[in-house]
Amino acid sequence: MSQISRISIREVAALAGVSVATVSRVTNGISTVDAGLADRVRRAVKELNYTPDQQAKALVSGRSRTFGLLISELTNPFFPELIQSFESIAVTNGYEVLLGWMDANNNGARTYMRRMIQRKVEGIAVMTFGLEAAMLRDLNELKIPLVFMDAAPVKGWATVLEVEYYVGIHEAVLHLRSLGHSDIGFVSGPRDQTSAKLRLNAFLASLKDAGLKPRPAWIFQGDHTLEGGMASVQEMILLGRQPTALMCSNDLTAIGALRMLARVGRRVPEDISVIGYDDIHLAAFTAPPLTTVGMSRGQLARGAIDALLRQARHLELGEPASSSKIQTALVIRESTSRPPRRAKGRTRKR
Amino acid sequence: MSQISRISIREVAALAGVSVATVSRVTNGISTVDAGLADRVRRAVKELNYTPDQQAKALVSGRSRTFGLLISELTNPFFPELIQSFESIAVTNGYEVLLGWMDANNNGARTYMRRMIQRKVEGIAVMTFGLEAAMLRDLNELKIPLVFMDAAPVKGWATVLEVEYYVGIHEAVLHLRSLGHSDIGFVSGPRDQTSAKLRLNAFLASLKDAGLKPRPAWIFQGDHTLEGGMASVQEMILLGRQPTALMCSNDLTAIGALRMLARVGRRVPEDISVIGYDDIHLAAFTAPPLTTVGMSRGQLARGAIDALLRQARHLELGEPASSSKIQTALVIRESTSRPPRRAKGRTRKR
DNA sequence: ATGAAAGCGCTAACAA
């Protein structure tokens, strides 16, 4: 009775003694069917354990009831967390999701995009960066609902989910400042990623707003990986004058930094404070637990799906591109504290 | 020119001045087409940027060229790593992959399975546990290629990828033993998961083979999460006599254990050694870096796809279920060392 | 309210 099978609509119709059209109406909840017949159909469906063929439905209706979700890297825990939110909200709205991600060389995006188009997705959420301009033009021409995180690299009707990087990062800088830090370094993400650039800019602006001057030597080029975080610290410890706090463009970077700091015998937060970005679940389990700037996956996912749904409804109406803000907030854990007393002789604490 | 679009085969045929059948032959690489015509077709395909509709292809051919991959939890880094391997090998073989995972309550498997069937996947790799027996029976009846990790919960032609848990865990126990430990605890995974049970059994057997006796009080019930690892350590520190080494059923558990150990001031490995399982990428970045038992995602993924492909070819021939072994091996890092001098009674330090 | 029939885009006989 719990059988999953490959029964076709015709067999159901035969068993119920009705036409395929009636079966179709019943399975699609079209109300103009006689209660008695509908019941017979439902019984037949149950008995044969009929499940409509999705390909066929999609083919005939032109609707796949699928959204595409393109992310950067599957192995950054931030994304699995985002995927779960996205998928669960999509399912709630009757959609499935087709997942795509980019490989180490940022390849693959195009392949996945094509696959998504071929599968006739009804919208694509691009939670990644560095897509070819050409591809974006195509997407625009296809007039397929589209939502970007951070920024739409090309103008069109696409929705952009604007992450309030500045808010959280400013909060972090203030936190550090109030702890007594004035020497703050930053490990950035890949320089060609919009989100990484936005984070760096937010940091620079926050520094300025806190009355601090940025030191170019303290801006390290990371790549949003654990290894990148390690490498940046390795660079840092070679410096004559070093920051007393290090902010990282994402949590993976911060975890890598933590590792290298431990390896060279620098205590966190006693010797140096570290702040991450993303607030992945793991951030509460590092040693020490990571102070980090969180952005809600749920908000991101919901914002994306809402936008896709809205666009799908209003695409032909020429609705203007909407945009919504994703909030960020500092989560204080144990990787930040007052700077060491003699931090190169020039730390003022209050 | 780089346009992705929704042109149909008819428009291509018209532009190339041939029949749709010829276009179909060309796009599918069927060689019986005149070179000149084929060329014209290819030009038209390019000009219109034609991409065949996958739904339609699947519908008519009965072949979706898709494999299903069902995993436990997306948020355990082991799985994203596995997914990448699986997908990349699948693509190499001309297949796409449809992903499914289970939510916190082990729900969802059934939904994804149904979706996979509806999408007419040509095989399913089940890298998870605790599926309902009823569902497995159905799968068997469907005669769809099937591969399980660890064990096939029901007899059929399904391939099982047998992980050599004992080998790696035995190696770990020996490692601990040679370091001088004889008091070894174990944090297990969910008791209803086959793989968790196998890991625990392998530990028990290894202990015996190393001439050690298991202490029931040192077997903690974990759940393969960070939180579970923390909770187990919390239990452990309440014990009168405590182990000098703690093996964990997976890396997430070990990381959780590390966290709680740090919180209560126990140093790793000086006061207590910790060993994980899986060797996720992150294991090299914990504090201290985690000694753990690795199993290759690549081997798992390749084994699964090979099996699926083989079954697809020979299903109707009634080929017997094959099975292949997945190797495991200890990776020694810094979370293990000799036990503390006074390794009896409560370990007090500092 | 129900059914017959046309077709969604494609492949695979079958003809030519």
Added chain:
DNA sequence: TTGTTAGCGCTTTCAT
């Protein structure tokens, strides 16, 4: 070698 045509499983007019 190429084209014609009959569906794949389903939805959706259009009659009834």
